[in-house]
Amino acid sequence: MNKRAVSKEIWQMGAGDIAEAIRAREITCTDAVRSHLLRIDEVNPLVNAVTVKLAERAFAMAELADKRLERGEHVGRLHGVPFTIKENIDLAGTATTSGMVAGKDAISPVDAPHIARLLKSGAIPIARTNLSEMAMRPHTSNQLHGTTLNPWSPALTCGGSSGGDAVAVATGMTPLGMGNDYGGSLRVPSQFCGVASIKPGLGRVASHSSLLPSDPALTMQLFFSNGPIARRVCDLRTGFYTMSGFDARDPWWAPAPFGNGHKPRPFRVALVKNAGIEPDTSSSAALDIAALYLADAGYIVEEAEPPSIMEGWKLFIELVAMELRTLFIPMVQPFMSKKIAKFLKYFCDMFPGGSLADYMNGFALRNSIAREWNFFFEKYPVIVGPVYSGAVPVVDFDIKSEESFFTFMANSKLVFMANLLGLPAVSLPVGMHKGLPVSVQIISGRFKEDTALDVAEDIEKFIEQKTPVTPGRI
Numbered sequence: 001m002n003k004r005a006v007s008k009e010i011w012q013m014g015a016g017d018i019a020e021a022i023r024a025r026e027i028t029c030t031d032a033v034r035s036h037l038l039r040i041d042e043v044n045p046l047v048n049a050v051t052v053k054l055a056e057r058a059f060a061m062a063e064l065a066d067k068r069l070e071r072g073e074h075v076g077r078l079h080g081v082p083f084t085i086k087e088n089i090d091l092a093g094t095a096t097t098s099g100m101v102a103g104k105d106a107i108s109p110v111d112a113p114h115i116a117r118l119l120k121s122g123a124i125p126i127a128r129t130n131l132s133e134m135a136m137r138p139h140t141s142n143q144l145h146g147t148t149l150n151p152w153s154p155a156l157t158c159g160g161s162s163g164g165d166a167v168a169v170a171t172g173m174t175p176l177g178m179g180n181d182y183g184g185s186l187r188v189p190s191q192f193c194g195v196a197s198i199k200p201g202l203g204r205v206a207s208h209s210s211l212l213p214s215d216p217a218l219t220m221q222l223f224f225s226n227g228p229i230a231r232r233v234c235d236l237r238t239g240f241y242t243m244s245g246f247d248a249r250d251p252w253w254a255p256a257p258f259g260n261g262h263k264p265r266p267f268r269v270a271l272v273k274n275a276g277i278e279p280d281t282s283s284s285a286a287l288d289i290a291a292l293y294l295a296d297a298g299y300i301v302e303e304a305e306p307p308s309i310m311e312g313w314k315l316f317i318e319l320v321a322m323e324l325r326t327l328f329i330p331m332v333q334p335f336m337s338k339k340i341a342k343f344l345k346y347f348c349d350m351f352p353g354g355s356l357a358d359y360m361n362g363f364a365l366r367n368s369i370a371r372e373w374n375f376f377f378e379k380y381p382v383i384v385g386p387v388y389s390g391a392v393p394v395v396d397f398d399i400k401s402e403e404s405f406f407t408f409m410a411n412s413k414l415v416f417m418a419n420l421l422g423l424p425a426v427s428l429p430v431g432m433h434k435g436l437p438v439s440v441q442i443i444s445g446r447f448k449e450d451t452a453l454d455v456a457e458d459i460e461k462f463i464e465q466k467t468p469v470t471p472g473r474i
Contacts (some may be wrong), residue, residue: 029080079122129164159189194437202422
């Protein structure tokens with residue numbers, strides 16, 4: 001490694017910077033892998049974010065990647081860049097456990113579509129990461145691997161279900177994490193850990209799991225998305241571009257170009273101060289910071305509320321509860337722990353009924369709300385609001401009581417809306433409040449991921465980077 005060319009430890013660098021340094025021969029792919037694996041050895045015992053190290057595989061891939069560079073071969077945009085993968089995403093030859101003891105030997109024969117694209121770009125998987133049981137709870141804990149700790153305060157949750165990757169990125173164990181989001185599972189842990197993520201919109205990133213007995217139910221097809229976690233928006237963009245692309249296994253994938261309907265900046269932004277619930281002081285502080293930075297960047301920032309937030313929030317819960325009760329719970333009942341059973345009961349109790357007519361009418365209503373939001377986006381191309389509207393909760397907050405569960409659900413209204421409507425949404429840290437990171441959510445229209453990322457970058461220019469967290473802060 002050329003020490004003169006690299007002024008900080010490799011594990012402190014972003015994915016794009018690592019890729020650039022590798023192409024410039026300032027560091028090798030092997031250097032990048034070694035630095036992050038050593039960082040895992042140093043930090044992971046304190047936070048339990050990484051479940052399986054792929055050291056032998058990673059070093060073998062890095063050696064081959066270095067040889068390709070020596071031969072002068074053309075390489076991809078993430079050549080030699082380490083990354084981690086949540087344990088409900090297929091990586092061939094490793095277990096897709098979904099945080100279940102019953103899944104500990106569920107070895108995938110193939111890579112998930114977006115993982116295959118990352119590997120083709122030259123990225124190197126170095127570890128699998130922890131998640132909540134069955135990827136359902138907003139707290140990262142399961143009977144197979146235990147609990148992942150928030151690096152800012154172990155008494156507080158790191159969020160879920162992609163908490164392992166959020167913590168790994170925040171602490172420098174990886175420059176890029178692969179998670180997914182069905183109801184905030186990328187954005188909420190990113191907020192609680194002080195890192196950035198993007199939930200791409202419906203049809204943008206191809207998705208498929210080789211180990212499921214059948215294709216997932218309709219809400220999972222429509223509301224779910226795989227996405228990257230990183231410390232900088234530029235790395236989100238690089239990860240997102242690399243992940244996106246056709247794969248025949250996903251019929252929902254759409255061939256929408258990047259920069260679709262690009263709108264010159266700056267433009268009008270809707271600042272959502274009250275997303276159906278009075279925000280906590282930390283969320284209010286984050287929104288004030290973001291509004292100030294956007295105004296300084298020339299945007300026209302106006303307080304406005306998108307249509308039908310309460311109606312959409314209830315609809316998300318109703319549709320998901322009907323599928324949980326009818327399809328998911330009967331299938332996984334034999335494998336559930338008491339904690340996940342309690343969480344699912346609380347969720348279903350919020351909407352105890354539901355007929356086939358309710359289900360069908362629910363999707364018709366979803367279409368009506370999506371139309372209303374399309375009109376709203378014509379005036380405001382971007383919505384800036386809270387991620388989770390409350391303060392960072394304590395460990396196991398979601399199953400302490402029905403009241404604490406409802407508090408979680410109520411604070412997630414704007415999060416659920418992006419899933420319900422299949423919209424791109426970025427979670428962006430904007431500063432600190434009372435010793436903890438605070439974030440905002442940036443939502444744009446269908447296939448307008450670039451617009452959300454552009455606005456996120458314009459906010460980020462004003463922010464002093466606070467991650468990765470050093471062990472001394474844990």
